[in-house]
Amino acid sequence: KLDAVIKIITDSVFVKNWQVPESFEGKETIFTIGDLTFTQKDLAKGIEKIQQNQTPEYIPTYVNNIYRKIADEKVLNFADMKLETKHHDLKVTIDEFRDGILIFSITDKFVWNKSINDSVGLSNFFDKNRNNYMWKDRADATVFNFYKDIDLKKAKKVIQKGIKKKKTNEEIIEMLAKKFKIKEKTIEYFDFKWGKYERGENKIVDMTNWILGISEPIQIEKRNHIVIVHQQLTPTNKTLSEAKGIVTSDYQEYLEAEWIKYLRANYTFSVNHNVLNSITN
Structure with a gap:
């Protein structure tokens, strides 16, 4: 039964350029599963659909492999369908799983993914709610950390000297290394960390x-x-980059609320309060 299909296949199938001839009827049944009848024409259309660029091979072998692949897929789909029909609880679980995947996909499209990729929308949302994202009082400070026993009084004098000469923190580290004659691996002796800290963020500061x-x-x-x-820094607005995480989260909540508002306005819905109460109580 596959011979009729093999005869109409040409090498163009290996460059993804083969089409089922209009004259091909292919009415003969290849196999039947339940109510499904799979004909020669169905196989030919399947080959046309899944053909791809590949190394040419013996056409009868190629057709037979495609046939087995499609047949296996049809059998598995039929088995899944019958399994759900025979086992109601399993069908309910699978339906819930499918619904969950669908809800996830839609929510991802209209809420989560949009909040990440819609930079213009995120920026506009931030501008409208800028005062919700504020720094509290902060200290602009540098902490010099000492890991080995050295003369801290001398170290402090070196740092004071660096401040007077308006040296950078990196340059002060070099001054300390020179003072204590440390020629390499200064990080084993001391380093620094600069930042702007709200109260409670850095106990040393x-x-x-x-x-x-x-x-x-x-x-x-x-x-x-x-x-x-x-x-000492007084309260000030955060930039979008400084508040990106919380702004994105708030924008997601806003998009979700707007999406739900749209659904309620455009679609009829009902709530089974008995089921809802059984879940919440």
């Missing part, structure tokens, strides 16, 4: 009470630190 200038050495968990509080 908080121990200075945010007093401007250089602190006395501070010891926490057997490690020494010296802090420079450069300035």
Whole structure:
């Protein structure tokens, strides 16, 4: 029964350029599963649909392989359908799974994915709600961390000298290395971390009470630190990049609320309160 299909296949199928001849009737049945009848014409159309660029091969072998692939797929689909028919609980579970996948896909399209890729919409949302994203009081500070026993009084004097000369933090590290004659692997001896901190974000900075200038050495968990509080910052608006995570989350909630509002306005819906109450109680 496959011979009729084999005869109409040409090498063009291996360059994804073959079409079922209009004159091909292919009415003979190849196999039947339940109410499904699969004909020679169905096989030919299947080959036309799934053909792809590939190395040419013996056409009868090619057709037979495609036939087996399609037949296996049809049998599995039929078995799944019958399984759901015979087992009601399984059908309910599968339907719920399919509905869940559908809801996820739609929500991803209109809410989650949009909130990430719609940069213009996100920016407009941020502009309209800018005052919701504010920095609290902050300290602009640099923390110098010391990992080995060195003379902290000398270290503080070096840092003070660097401040007076308006040296960068990196340059102050070089000054410390020179002072203590450390020629390599300075990171094993000391490093620094600069940042702008709200209260509670950095306990070392908080121990200075945010007093401007250089602190006395501070010891926490057997490690020494010296802090420079450069300035105290008053509350100010965050930029979009600074608030990107929370803004994106809020934008998702906004899109979801708008989407639900649209659905309620355009579609009829009903709630089975008995089922709802059985879930919530």
